[in-house]
Amino acid sequence: MFFKRIKSPYLKYGLIVICSFAMALIIFILSIYFGAWGGLPSKKELSDFQYQRASEVYTADSVLIGKYYIYDRQPIPYENLPQHLLDALIAIEDERFFNHSGIDYPSLLRVAFKTILMQNESSGGGSTLTQQLAKNLFPRKERETKNIAINKIKEMIIASRLEAIYSKEEILTHYLNTVSFGGNTFGIESASLKFFNKRVVNLRVEEAATLVGMLKATYGYNPRIFPEKGFNRRNLVLQSMAKNNFLTGVERDSITKIPLKLDYKEFDHNDGLAPYFREEVRKQLQDWSRVEKEKGNDYNIYTSGLKIYTTLDYKMQILAEEAMMKHLKSLQKKFEKSYGSNAPWIKNKKLIEKLVRRIPTYRKLKASGWKEKEIMDSLNQKRRMELVDWDGKINVEASTIDSVSHYMKFLNTGSLAIDPTNGAVKTWIGGINYKYYKYDHISQSKRQVGSTFKPIVYTAALEKGIAPCTYFSAQEVEYKNLEGWSPSNSSKKDEVYLNYSMEEALSNSVNTVAVKILEKTGILETIRQANKMGITVKLPNKPSLALGTGEIQLDQLAGAYASYVNNGKPVEPYLIQTITDQKDSVLTVFEPKVDEKKAFSDENRQIMIEMMKSTVDKGTASRIRSTYNLRNALAGKTGTTQNNKDAWFVALTPKLVHVTWVGLDNHEIGFKNTALGQGANAALPIFALWYQKLNQDSSFDAITKTEFERPEETVVQKLDCQPIKRDGFFKRLFKNPKKKKTKRFKNRNSNP
Incomplete structure (x- = not known):
């Protein structure tokens, strides 16, 4: 009609x-x-959505050092959002935010007019912050042009529902907690930590404007990748803030002149502080979550927003990594120079090919049916690639085989510091570069420990009743029942005539004496002593045990040595103190594992400390005093294994136990000579350089300025003897220094 x-x-x-x-x-x-x-999500679903939250890893002094996540997001409450951040967001993204109910119709008409009638593609999308939140919560799955209208309308409907459920403040909070900043970083808190290394609550106006400016194009306005574009975009945000009366003109002019300054900190699993430590924490968390799941608690370390408070000391770890890098960079150059042009990574083709056969590319080609020559020819093809050394990254023309040769020459390390009273890990360095060397030399590696095992041999001897002033000849012995095995020393030429006290023999690491002490004590008795001190790995029932041929994990060695400064009680190093949920409610407290039973008598403990103090003061570790000028209360033991494959140093202080290993991952390559590869030269400097740094920081005075307890008078008396006795005239007269003494090694023990 x-x-x-x-x-x-x-x-x-x-x-x-x-x-x-x-x-x-x-x-x-x-x-x-x-x-x-x-x-479309219902109002009920919208009122009960859950974020996937990154779990956070903190040091003992509450410094965030890492995250575990699928999406890097750390939601925060409205109270933690500074007003200038909210002002910046509203000014540039949604000026009428507080005046609309989720859909800004005037803005939509403006966009439609400019886009359809004026063909202006830069007119924007007209989406409100509430619509953008809808898109954040329910990302568009299809990006074709024909679906844009459907997606837009869906977002409008969801936005209207969100406005009916949440207050404007809650919508702003949800938006800032879900918005993407690129690079798998979600939410303003994660972005703030990433670009400025600070919490949102501490952001300055210009920093907040920088992050808000990124939202239009997270890559194009990324201030790290495109600093000039990021700077200009930031100033445009500040201009909008002034236009909307959030800033005065004077404030705007002043702030826009401030240079763009980032403190970029990517929470990358491969980089950052203590990556080996963080990986070990992750492994232990996975074990914990499995146990919790059996109890009915479904915690996911990647999405549940857990907070993991560890034992690590932030400043100590920084200084430890600096000391490690300084020493190994220098040692690497000396190591390569010692081999010259005859280095095994250059000349030993069989070894290189052996290592090539272990790489995934070789195995994949082999599994595909390629012949050996075809594989090697393929892997020998040169191409442009990036290699890494101590000076940084280098781009070169090289083959896969060249790459294997390059990386096989690098020295590696494991370095650990613990609190001897409870086993709390203070520093943890599992290797030289986690990105390229994933193998952790603390938690995964077992290496021969060399002379660092000798204190355990000596402790067993003392426990058996052998007096510390018992003298043992340094003369080399050939053991007939051990296929002519003849351990030797690398010390004085006239040692055939010398007889060492136990203290002097330990401080100078005399091999021949260590074997004789083991023989007198008993191999199995010594193994029992090691077990009492927390060493659980199977040790060889052989006389070479005295020289450290047993393969022991670094953390177990640290826990055993802790007994010397922990009243005779060994400890088990631990990494995690507490785990809380996202609301800081404690879920689990990890208790230290300290053996309540003493591994040896208090008197023998004091004797061993005095012996190891002599090692530092005048023995194989004396360069701590002479070269590094450390005057702290220190005891310790160096260690070097056969053919200079492994270098060790264990340092004891009243408050810390520190263990360092240096060597190569490939057991077939060792140091060229003992002067370079001995523990005192290859491993000790990492501790010494680190402790120098601790001495320079007064905040560590409670550790560095402590003293060992004064030994009891009976201990002093038992050690009061001449260090070395020389054979008498007639004994020397009838002893042929060029002829080895031969005898049978007597193993006195029954099975443990």
Whole structure:
């Protein structure tokens, strides 16, 4: 009836078209509303959505050092959002945020006019912050042009529902906790930590404007990748803040002149502080979550937003990594120079090929049916690649085989410091570069420990009743029942005539004496002593045990040595103190594992400390005093294994136990000579350089300025003897220094 009254056919048909279009649009919107184009979340679902939250790893002094996540997100409450951040966001993204109910119709009309009629592609999308939140919560799965309208309408409907459920403050909070900043970083807190290394609550105005400016194009306005674009975009945000009366003109002009300054800190699993430590924490968390799941608690370390408070000391770890890098960079150069052009990574083709056969590329080609020559020819093809050394990254023309040769020459390390009273890990360095060397030389590696095992041999001897002033000849012996095995020393030429007290023999690491002490004590008795001190690995029931041929994990060695400064009680190093949920409610407290039973008598403990103090003061570790000028209370033991494959140093202080290993991952390559590869030269400096740094920081005075307990008078008396006795005239007269003494090694023990 209405259309019949209209006389003009043009007007009539025009109105019919408009009404038909409007009806079709209404039907189209209703079809989306009722789910014909895919379901929409209900108000109930929207009122109960959960974030996937990154779990955070903290040091003992509450410094964030890492995260475990699928999406790097750390949600925060509205109270933690500074007002200038909110002002910046509203000014640049949604000026009428507090005046609309989720959909800004004037803005939509503006965009439609500019886009459709004026063909202005830079007119923007007209989306409100609430619509953007809808998109954050329910990302668009299809990006084709034909689906844009559907997605837009869906987001409008969701936005209207969100506005009905949440306050404006809650919407702002949810938006800032879900918005992407690129690079798998979600939420303003994670972005703030990443770009400025600070919490959101501490952001300055210009820093907040920088992050808000990124939201238009997280890559294009990334201030790290494109600093000039990031700077200009930041200033545009500040301009908008002034336009909306959030800043005065004077404030705007002043702040826009401030240079763009980032403190970029990517929470990358391969980089950052203590990556080996963080990986070991992750492994232990996975074990913990499995146990918790059996109890009915479903915690996911990647999505549950856990907070893991560890034992690590932040400043100590920084200084430890600096000391390690300084020493090994220098040692690497000396190591390569010692081999010269005859280095095994250059000349030993069989060894290189052996290592090549272990790499995944070789195995994949082999499994595909390639012949050996074809594989090697393929892997020998040169191409542009990136290699890494101590000076950084280098781009070179090299083959896969060249790459294997390059990386096989690098020295590696394991370095650990613990609190001897409870085993709390203070520093943890599992290797030289986690990105390229994933193998952890603390938690995964077992290496021969060399002379660092000798204190355990000596402790067993003392426990058996052998007096510390018992003298043992340094003369080399060939043991007939051990296939002519003849351990030797690398010390004085006239040692065939010398007889060492136990203290002097230990401080100078005399091999021949260590074997004789083991023989007198008993191998199995010594193994029992090691077990009492927390060493659980199977040790060889052989006389070579005295020289440290047993393969022991570094952390077990540290726990055993802790007994010397922990009242005779060994400890088990531990990494995690507490785990809390996202609301800081404690879920688990990890208790230290300290053996309540003493591994040896208190008197023998004091004797061993005095002996190891002599090692530092005048023995194999004396360069701590002479070269590094450390005057602290220190005891310790160096260690070097056969063919200079492993260098060790264990340092004891009243408050810390520190163990260092240096060597190569490939057991077939060792140091060229003992002067370079001995523990005192290859491993000791890492501790010494680190402790120098601790001495320079007064905050460590409670550790560095402590003293060992004063030994009891009986201990002093038992050690009061001449260090070395020389054979008498007639004994020397009838002893042939060029002829080895031969005898049978007597193993006195029964099975343990």
